[in-house]
Amino acid sequence: MSRAVSVDPDHLREQATELDWLSRRHVSERLDSSGLGTGWARGSFEEFSAYWFSGTSVLADNLSTLAAALRRAAETADRRDADDAKALRGNPRAF
Template identity: 30%
Template sequence: MGTKVEVDTEQLRANAQSLHEANAERRRSSPVAGRLGARRSTGAFEQFDGYWHPALATMTESIDALSEALGTAADVYEQRDAKSAEGFAGGALRAV
């Protein structure tokens, strides 16, 4: 018989939900126009945002994918466990 494997599917789902919530839509920041130094800070912010926004989008997509994968893994483990249990129950019934 193989090695015993235990998977806490509730923990997988909780972690998936936590990632989903942490990855909620973010508010985009920008300097406030009309404030002292706003023109210079707006230019610097726009330059930074040009680099940051694509990276943030990639990170957001990756976190979404990980969250979905954790939920799917929990479902698959439970389905596999149910099929294994049916197999054992089926074998026991045939032996009777």
């Protein structure tokens, strides 16, 4: 027995766009320590920023990978839907 599966390709594409935005935001926004006061505070902040940036770089790459997978899933769903519709067209006994 098979289960019905419902896929919304437009929603998948929207989510992929959101993930791309998050990924790009990481690259464009660097932390600024210029207004932190003492040199010690700035140094600590910059050390943390370097550590944080490398970790979030991995996350940004993974978000881009997930966005690409969502787009492929949307394309596959559209293609399968079109193929099924084509196969069923003109076949009154398809069901």
